[in-house]
Amino acid sequence: MLSEVLLVSAPGKVILHGEHAVVHGKVALAVALNLRTFLRLQPHSNGRVGLNLPNIGVRRAWDVASLQLLDTSFLGHGDSAALTAKHVEKLKEVAGFPKDCVDPEHLAVLAFLYLYLSICQSQRALPSLDITVWSELPTGAGLGSSAAYSVCLAAALLTACEEIPNPLKDGEAAGRWTEENLELINKWAFQGERVIHGNPSGVDNAVSTWGGALRYQQGKISSLKRPPVLKILLINTKVPRSTKVLVANVRSRLLKFPEIVAPLLTSIDAISLECERVLGEMAAAPTPEHYLTLEELIDMNQHHLNALGVGHASLDQLCQVTTAHGLHSKLTGAGGGGCGITLLRPDRETEAQRGRETRPRPHS
Numbered sequence: 329m330l331s332e333v334l335l336v337s338a339p340g341k342v343i344l345h346g347e348h349a350v351v352h353g354k355v356a357l358a359v360a361l362n363l364r365t366f367l368r369l370q371p372h373s374n375g376r377v378g379l380n381l382p383n384i385g386v387r388r389a390w391d392v393a394s395l396q397l398l399d400t401s402f403l404g405h406g407d408s409a410a411l412t413a414k415h416v417e418k419l420k421e422v423a424g425f426p427k428d429c430v431d432p433e434h435l436a437v438l439a440f441l442y443l444y445l446s447i448c449q450s451q452r453a454l455p456s457l458d459i460t461v462w463s464e465l466p467t468g469a470g471l472g473s474s475a476a477y478s479v480c481l482a483a484a485l486l487t488a489c490e491e492i493p494n495p496l497k498d499g500e501a502a503g504r505w506t507e508e509n510l511e512l513i514n515k516w517a518f519q520g521e522r523v524i525h526g527n528p529s530g531v532d533n534a535v536s537t538w539g540g541a542l543r544y545q546q547g548k549i550s551s552l553k554r555p556p557v558l559k560i561l562l563i564n565t566k567v568p569r570s571t572k573v574l575v576a577n578v579r580s581r582l583l584k585f586p587e588i589v590a591p592l593l594t595s596i597d598a599i600s601l602e603c604e605r606v607l608g609e610m611a612a613a614p615t616p617e618h619y620l621t622l623e624e625l626i627d628m629n630q631h632h633l634n635a636l637g638v639g640h641a642s643l644d645q646l647c648q649v650t651t652a653h654g655l656h657s658k659l660t661g662a663g664g665g666g667c668g669i670t671l672l673r674p675d676r677e678t679e680a681q682r683g684r685e686t687r688p689r690p691h692s
Contacts, residue, residue, distance in 0.1 A: 341475070354594070357604060363463075377456060388437055398445075402415055411522050435524045471666075474520075556610040559671075565666060566665075569663070630659065
């Protein structure tokens with residue numbers, strides 16, 4: 329068992345194209361942000377396990393002896409693919425939460441309990457420790473805050489229980505796990521995401537685990553080769569929404585109107601593939617025509633996402649304001665509020681900088 333303090337961090341993400349379609353087996357293109365979530369794990373011997381989430385006002389603690397007495401056979405033994413809705417309901421009983429709780433605070437605690445009990449059950453006794461998680465990422469904004477949280481938890485608990493080695497060498501301030509270890513971190517982080525979101529695609533935790541720019545489809549991850557540097561405004565509408573509800577609504581619409589919605593998802597897939605092709609060409613020599621194509625793809629995808637029912641008046645307003653300045657925007661993430669992204673062509677950057685004071689402060 330780890331004896332020293334462990335610090336872990338993981339990035340948020342922006343989806344360029346493929347939101348919602350990726351849940352149904354289509355391609356998504358996503359990039360990591362320079363906004364991160366941080367975790368501090370402090371081992372101790374006081375017989376307690378504590379969770380502190382200052383960003384959302386959560387502070388919980390449990391007696392390790394009480395948790396040790398719980399029947400956790402429902403979690404399985406090392407099989408992180410076995411999580412079901414019944415497991416989540418059982419976790420709610422363990423935590424003393426009502427069955428209908430769906431707020432982020434309760435779900436964050438449930439994800440922690442699941443990962444702690446599942447990963448640490450290989451130990452002779454559950455470890456005593458305190459975990460504090462804080463973030464630069466706003467919650468409910470489509471920037472992968474829950475995935476970064478799950479990745480940090482999985483990485484810290486796997487390291488604490490010596491399921492993976494501590495990548496830090498003596499005297500080093502930072503380190504990175506091997507590809508094999510990252511695969512295991514990602515596998516467990518996906519389970520944390522399932523506790524929180526129900527039926528996530530897996531793209532958020534993949535980007536948070538590996539970083540960089542990724543192509544994701546049905547669990548298969550590949551890095552985009554030499555992606556060009558794009559200038560993007562990231563604008564937070566500050567309208568909260570539930571990813572789980574929005575994903576479920578799209579599924580319902582697909583079941584109700586399969587001949588209408590299925591072609592929309594196929595078209596979004598084609599948009600992602602065309603964007604990937606254009607980005608590949610831009611790696612050698614970006615041209616104005618490339619930017620015009622990217623702008624068209626953004627506009628088409630935003631209209632498709634509205635047709636899926638995941639738009640919002642705040643996002644419509646964002647698109648209208650940026651269109652008036654000759655810019656092109658779309659939602660990123662689950663939609664229903666959250667964040668939007670606006671592509672800046674090199675010849676538009678100066679104008680956008682001049683107008684920045686009148687809009688919500690972006691992060692690049």
